[in-house]
Amino acid sequence: MESAVIEAECAIGSEERLRLLPYKLLARYLAAPPDRELLELTTRLEGDGTPFGRAVAELAAGASETTPAAAGDEYHALFIGLGRGELLPYASYYLTGFLQERPLADLRADLGRLGVARAEGCPEPEDHAAALCEVMAGLISGSFGDGRLSTQKRFFETHIATWMGRFFEDLEGARTARLYRRVGTVGRRFLEIEETAFAMVDGHEAAVSVDG
Template identity: 50%
Template sequence: MTQVSSQTRELAPEEADRAAIYGFVARLLQAPPTSADLDVIRRLAADETEFGQGLGQLAAAAREADVNALRDQFNALFIGLGRGELVPYASFYLTGFLNEKPLADLRVHMASLGIARADDVKEPEDHIAALFQSMEGLIDGSFGPTDLCTQRTFFTRHIASWAPHFFKDLAAQTTSPFYAALGALGGVLTAIETEAFDMTGREA
């Protein structure tokens, strides 16, 4: 959803993993998975960490899922006839309406960081998938060099204030076990990142 440059840089393995995780979750929130996507997700292995357990639950849900059914579930959850069951935009969660001040603030911040919406994207930039793609780019250097402080500021301003509520709602819905597992995984990711940024903020 966001415009990415070719300025990726060498990353420490843990930073590369963070970027990949943001991109992975963003991809599944942007569009329903393809058959190839499902094949990959079904092979994900759990580990003892909370995030690893979330991956395991998503893999288990993928093994029970059908690609055509997931397409219908994605549409019911996020698109619908006029509106889906969930509205995955910061403005909506923070104000009850689309295209409100949180979106305007985000656009100003994005411009200052050199992030722009891709020309072929029509959705507002405060969609959860676009915000996660922005975090991916800030981590991997796609938008030019950035530091942890820049990442923390973007996350705190535009994700931490509402994404946990969205992921809780996604995890609680009963339309799709797969997307419920994705909601749980997204909730774990935002909690981990919030704790890590809080810790780095205290150390700064």
């Protein structure tokens, strides 16, 4: 068992590990409005001519044209609003039209198996897009889960690929979004990469439940 884990660790090449960063970047933008530091960091991102690279370059440009206050207003209008924001970035909502439905229950069961628990006193459901991006980052880094690509693949295909691309599209077209439209494009393009790359992993039904 231990040697299997070590093997898996060694198998994490830098390309695999780099995938952490987009997930964390997206998680930070979706979890809270960007502070000055995050905006500053974002302006330093450089993209190349690939679709994802272009999206990143656009986001970098956008970050240099905004301020924490303006981005905060956007965030508020998009996700908090009066009563509710323009968008509801929850898996359950996208999959069923309602919050806290079956997809959330399924997610909780899987998170339990992976050893991820919700912080006490935290009222937000776990199927928020930011939380899911963060879980992916943790699965990649090995903070939890078994370090296997098949585990990542299963989680991604079950809890993310089923809806998050649509959410990012909505973000791209959101009325109140400016900088966040570009966050949406980065997210959509990144998920496309992930989807294609996971198709190159032999996952089958293995992973999460193997060791019960």
